[in-house]
Amino acid sequence: MLFNSLEYLLFLPCVYLLYWSLNKHLRLQNLVLLVASYFFYGLWDYRFLSLIVISSFTDYFLGRQLETSTNDRSRKALLSISLIVNLGLLGVFKYFNFFVGSFIDLLGLFGMNANAPLLNIVLPVGISFYTFQTLSYTIDIYRGKLKASHSLLNFCTYVAFFPQLVAGPIERAANLLPQIEKPRNFDLERSKDGLRQILWGLFKKVVIADSCAIIVDNVFSQYNELWGPVLVLGAVLFAFQIYCDFSGYSDIAIGTARLLGISLMQNFATPYFARDIAEFWRRWHISLSTWFRDYLYIPLGGSRVGRLLQFRNVFAIFLVSGFWHGANWTFMFWGFIHALCYVPQMIRKSNRNFLDVVAKGKLFPTPYELGRMFLTFTIVTFAWIFFRAPSIGDSFHYIYRMITQSNVPFAQVLSNLRIQSSDLYLIAFFTSIMFVFEWLSRDEQHGLAAIGQSSILRFGIYLFLSLAILDYFNGETAFIYFQF
Amino acid sequence: MIVLLKRAGLFALILVAALWLIKQSVPYYWGNDLLEHKLRYLEQNLEDYDALFVGSSHVCRQVDVEEFDKLTGHRSYNLGVNGMFALEANYMLEKFLEKNAIDRGFSIFLQKTEPTKIAKKNLHSNQGKYFMDLHRFRIALTHYWKRGDWKQIYYHFVAFLENKLAIGQIREIIKYHWKDKKEFHPAINQNHGFYSLEQQLKLESDSRLISRRHGKYKSSKQFKENKPVAAKEKRMKMAEISDEMIYLRTKEKDSIRYFRFSSIKLDPEYYFDRGHFNDRGSRINTEKMAQEYKEKVQ
Known part of the structure; x- marks a missing residue:
């Protein structure tokens, strides 16, 4: 059963009522x-x-x-x-x-x-x-x-x-x-927040991830015939897709558990607002990265060993993490790229520079922070190409075409994608909404945690998100991380 | 917990109401541009016709009404549209007859009368979300209940709900209100609603039609092996049907006669694609239909 299915819409209330009736x-x-x-x-x-x-x-x-x-x-x-x-x-x-x-x-x-x-x-x-x-x-x-x-x-x-x-x-x-x-005791506030988190997770999965998936699948399956800007767009959309798909799943899981009176750990903490790769990994798939930290990295000596052994430990954790995702060299290479980006930070001892959220207590980031976020996102997106492509050879070919086939007007980019331009604008619109909400809630558990006290505003947002989810719902589409 | 359930229930109620209102902003047959185009034409020119062919693409693409009229003396219009299910056709007819009173001799030829199965691949798609009212929804549920087909009961339930609440249709509805209506080739009206795939390819050179015509299926062993099976089912059957069989609740029942016709299979050379005849196949299909009509009914 999938979270984004009608079966789950029936299953969850039944479990919920039965569960709390046995309080x-x-x-x-x-x-x-x-x-x-x-x-x-x-x-x-x-x-x-x-x-x-x-x-x-x-x-x-x-x-x-x-x-x-x-x-x-x-x-x-x-x-x-x-x-x-x-x-x-x-x-x-x-x-x-x-x-x-x-x-x-x-x-x-x-x-x-x-x-x-x-x-x-x-x-x-x-x-x-x-x-x-x-x-x-x-x-x-x-x-x-x-x-x-x-x-x-x-x-x-x-x-x-x-x-x-x-x-x-x-x-x-x-x-x-x-x-x-x-x-467990029933807690109204926790249950309400659980429902909010489920709604937010469904929005990310059904509206953004599934819409991006159509274009991403299209781009990666025929990248040999496409132009550079289209390939850049494909990689960026995959970055959005995988984040919204996986963090959307985590939000629904955590929200469901909260409905049942159980707190699960936060799995994503706005990773695309990270200012460097080390911060990204403290914010992306937290439950896995801390698992590897506690059961692999620290037992190997962590950072309390000689320089060469430190390198070994960093590469070990990233390569194993890549391999955990799937039995393919592409995942290993993806881990290898992250290790390569992480090692210089470790040498400069700057891997723990950014422990707090970006622009804490402020509405906007500084240009410097913005630049760092952009750079980190670019590196992460580049690495996602290896994660998504069927083989390492395909990944390099994809990147090669991305760089060399770049002289093409934007109108041709759209026709190349074989989709309606309105679909692309809608993805941009909904992704912007997602990032704005997550930015405002970057200190919180999920994107709807800090939407203000006005009940009318909150109601309007819930209604808007629900309508968007129901409009984009087109059956059950599996989550990417199910294959891992 | 009661507070939470009340609030969630109230929110769900408002959401359903909003969705229902959105759906009310479009006509009941919304989602099929060709049907809208044909209905508009037919309403303006109803006096010119005394017979209607109703059904799916198998009617639209395979019943050459001019050919039929030549052989039977009728003045027919082909109201077949792609993807039309039996109960959809039925509901559409009821609505059409409510709006356009017919108090003269009129014949309506229906392709099917029993509820159509929804394929799993079509669930949640516009093909699956076919329009019905509660009356026909009950008919479909009873039909599958008697057969113990729980899957179809579930599929129909989902399809009905999704259609009534515009689930998966909001963006399309917004576009429908904002954008100009789709234009169809004038040949459709000139041919009285009949538009074969071969003719469409000639006039519109649609690349999807080219790939359908040259689809792998046509050259496959499976297609060729269909030949002996197909050859056995060449007989066209047509019969007048009673009011009970068509579930219509209109007042003009007495002046209208309803007929149901079967579908036939021909040899592979008469097909345009996997499921539709080419022009030659359509002519044979129509001739057989007219012949059967003259011999058995007229």
């Missing part, structure tokens, strides 16, 4: 959440529910064992089992074909031909997300930072919690599990 009955509430979560996932493909169940059961029992075990060797063995089971499932379903294919290609370089069987399987939706979520649970218990859950129901609910099951935020057990284990 004061924690176990029943959690049972409702678990059944709803399995139903939510099962509608996509019920067979893959078994993977979630395997992962949940394995980590639940390993967590219990880890807590009671005092022997260091057996604790390491238990953690290894958790890593092998979870990463094994992820490896088989997501990376097996990639590794086999790459190995065959490598043999081909040495003149050897090999035929190896490839798996004909689809990637289970959300596997990368819930795998990392359950892994964090066992690792935290192993490190003594977390106590094991003593309720299988609560633990399974934590792993399968439907708002964030298929595309995050990758919630740590230390944050989510205690909320599932404690009684």
